[in-house]
Amino acid sequence: xxxxxxYGGVDEIGGNKIIxxxxxxxxxxxxxxxxxxxxxxxxxxxxxxxxxxGIRDLIELGVLPRLDGIYRDFFVNMFRDxxxxxxxEEEVIDNASDYWNPGVEGYDGYIEKNDEPxxxxxxxxxxxxxxIQDISYLSPKIPVYxxxxxxxxxxxxxxxxxxxxxxxxYEYDEYEVSLKSDHYKTLFxxxxxxxxxxxxxxxxxEHDHLSIKMTQRKDRSRTxxxxxxxxxxxxxxxxxxxxxxxxxxSVPGSNAFIIEADKNLLYTGDIRFHGDEDKTLEHFLDRIxxxxxxxxxxxxxxxxxxxxTEKDVEEELTKKFSEVEKLIFVDLPWKDLTRVNTVLRASxxxxxxFLIDPRTAYTLFRFHLDHPDEYPDPxxxxxxxxxxRRQKSMLYSPSDYKKTDAGYLEFWGRNMAKKDENLxxxxxxxxxxxxxxxxxxxxxxxxxxxxxxxxxxxIRKSPEDYVLMINFWRMNELFDLGNLxxxxxxxxxxxxxxxxxxxxxxxxxxxxxxxHIGYGSTTDEDGNKMxxxxxxxxxxxxxxxxxxxxxxxPKVVIPIHTHNPKEFEKIxxxxxxxxxxxxxxxxxxxxxxxxx
Numbered sequence: 048x049x050x051x052x053x054y055g056g057v058d059e060i061g062g063n064k065i066i067x068x069x070x071x072x073x074x075x076x077x078x079x080x081x082x083x084x085x086x087x088x089x090x091x092x093x094x095x096x097x098x099x100x101g102i103r104d105l106i107e108l109g110v111l112p113r114l115d116g117i118y119r120d121f122f123v124n125m126f127r128d129x130x131x132x133x134x135x136e137e138e139v140i141d142n143a144s145d146y147w148n149p150g151v152e153g154y155d156g157y158i159e160k161n162d163e164p165x166x167x168x169x170x171x172x173x174x175x176x177x178x179i180q181d182i183s184y185l186s187p188k189i190p191v192y193x194x195x196x197x198x199x200x201x202x203x204x205x206x207x208x209x210x211x212x213x214x215x216x217y218e219y220d221e222y223e224v225s226l227k228s229d230h231y232k233t234l235f236x237x238x239x240x241x242x243x244x245x246x247x248x249x250x251x252x253e254h255d256h257l258s259i260k261m262t263q264r265k266d267r268s269r270t271x272x273x274x275x276x277x278x279x280x281x282x283x284x285x286x287x288x289x290x291x292x293x294x295x296x297s298v299p300g301s302n303a304f305i306i307e308a309d310k311n312l313l314y315t316g317d318i319r320f321h322g323d324e325d326k327t328l329e330h331f332l333d334r335i336x337x338x339x340x341x342x343x344x345x346x347x348x349x350x351x352x353x354x355x356t357e358k359d360v361e362e363e364l365t366k367k368f369s370e371v372e373k374l375i376f377v378d379l380p381w382k383d384l385t386r387v388n389t390v391l392r393a394s395x396x397x398x399x400x401f402l403i404d405p406r407t408a409y410t411l412f413r414f415h416l417d418h419p420d421e422y423p424d425p426x427x428x429x430x431x432x433x434x435x436r437r438q439k440s441m442l443y444s445p446s447d448y449k450k451t452d453a454g455y456l457e458f459w460g461r462n463m464a465k466k467d468e469n470l471x472x473x474x475x476x477x478x479x480x481x482x483x484x485x486x487x488x489x490x491x492x493x494x495x496x497x498x499x500x501x502x503x504x505x506i507r508k509s510p511e512d513y514v515l516m517i518n519f520w521r522m523n524e525l526f527d528l529g530n531l532x533x534x535x536x537x538x539x540x541x542x543x544x545x546x547x548x549x550x551x552x553x554x555x556x557x558x559x560x561x562x563h564i565g566y567g568s569t570t571d572e573d574g575n576k577m578x579x580x581x582x583x584x585x586x587x588x589x590x591x592x593x594x595x596x597x598x599x600x601p602k603v604v605i606p607i608h609t610h611n612p613k614e615f616e617k618i619x620x621x622x623x624x625x626x627x628x629x630x631x632x633x634x635x636x637x638x639x640x641x642x643x
Contacts, residue, residue: 048071061082061178065607069308115165124153303388317587318331342642377514401513445494456489477490537566615632
């Protein structure tokens with residue numbers, strides 16, 4: 048017997064949260080991502096979750112499932128370790144108990160009552176936010192299984208991304224309630240506050256691959272219990288055997304999972320068969336060397352028959368680049384290293400330099416350090432450079448750039464006392480000529496973009512020599528690039544799929560037209576003007592999904608990650624007519640347990 052309960056990914060794109068339970072009540076969760084579409088119904092750019100009340104608020108809205116035994120105990124019971132009377136009036140405590148408790152039991156509290164955890168592990172298919180972000184709210188005692196590249200990408204996103212409680216899916220901070228000290232800067236001593244725990248020790252932290260040591264910050268964060276497995280490796284959880292199957296998607300490290308219990312379940316994750324030439328549909332079917340009883344299948348593009356390949360995109364871009372006389376703008380996902388390489392090859396074919404975002408440069412560098420045979424050092428690529436945009440003072444002052452905007456090092460060490468081993472001390476030794484080779488390397492890496500980045504005034508001199516990576520959020524760069532007539536903008540991303548994205552598309556078009564930048568245009572079925580795409584999706588098309596179901600011959604199909612789950616009933620009917628094989632299609636409902 049296998050129980051499957053889906054808490055996210057039902058009648059929506061992304062947000063997968065799928066609990067699978069064996070006959071001994073051991074449970075794993077397949078992904079724990081953000082329900083982006085549903086989340087955006089409530090929140091906006093200037094209305095975001097309250098960090099310290101995130102679990103409570105998001106459970107109330109239905110963004111997070113109301114489950115005992117999975118969430119971080121501190122945020123479930125913030126005031127457990129302090130007497131409420133010390134910080135609040137009795138009346139408040141009596142009349143507002145729901146202020147503090149979201150109505151669920153935390154991870155430790157659940158174990159105290161039941162002598163065993165509710166959830167044994169989370170298996171992450173890939174590092175897109177709609178599959179990983181809400182791990183931020185889970186107890187760090189729950190292990191997270193994924194591929195080595197997914198773990199690395201989660202770390203990279205953490206290094207260059209936003210902070211705060213809802214971005215703690217890789218690293219997390221420990222928090223505590225305390226009372227403000229009586230200090231000359233404190234207006235209200237002994238008033239309660241919640242802050243990060245401080246640590247007195249200040250040890251040296253060595254880079255994972257480079258012999259560079261710097262002191263950690265005092266309030267350093269902790270790393271979650273990530274456990275990696277290679278392609279084809281199996282992990283035992285209770286009576287379940289979970290095998291990772293490497294797949295192709297629009298970020299590195301994507302996996303499908305086979306769960307063997309009384310039944311064999313295959314979870315596809317997000318999957319495509321037209322990006323990596325070594326990961327075709329036939330190759331994937333050959334990897335599934337056992338009978339599949341239950342197929343949890345993503346269906347993002349189940350209504351699309353378009354079957355372009357990444358090679359088609361490269362050929363299209365190479366041709367377009369050859370036709371443009373001035374600067375070329377390309378909008379692409381900064382984590383999609385397959386697409387980055389596609390644009391690079393098209394740039395090389397046209398003798399142009401591809402100017403990339405510092406986040407992409409950092410991602411390429413980190414992947415080079417972990418996988419040097421697959422990913423070259425971006426500093427050594429002839430047709431790649433980092434675009435150095437003006438920030439803060441707008442003077443291109445070195446002090447305007449911090450961490451990964453300045454170079455390839457995510458941490459520079461503390462800079463609070465001379466005893467700290469940090470970049471300031473290293474710089475002093477470099478200038479004095481007493482630095483070690485490792486310290487020389489640290490300095491070079493830390494300021495690489497400041498020293499070698501390409502600013503807008505250089506692009507003005509010869510715009511025909513460059514391809515500039517840009518997106519809607521970087522349109523302010525157009526002011527610095529001079530006369531852009533004759534330039535061309537290419538969109539290498541998916542079409543708008545909600546109202547907010549269409550609004551941004553309309554604004555983007557206004558920017559392009561104001562600066563006389565060319566672009567291909569089309570209209571959608573609702574008559575909205577859109578920019579033409581040079582893009583292949585990270586998701587399989589309807590013909591590919593049908594061939595997958597036909598090849599696997601599952602007894603049960605459960606469609607997820609799709610707005611059109613009923614289309615799989617039509618697919619199952621077509622397969623029955625063609626082959627005689629009957630597949631039951633279950634159209635899942637959120638929070639309903641299916642015993643299979």
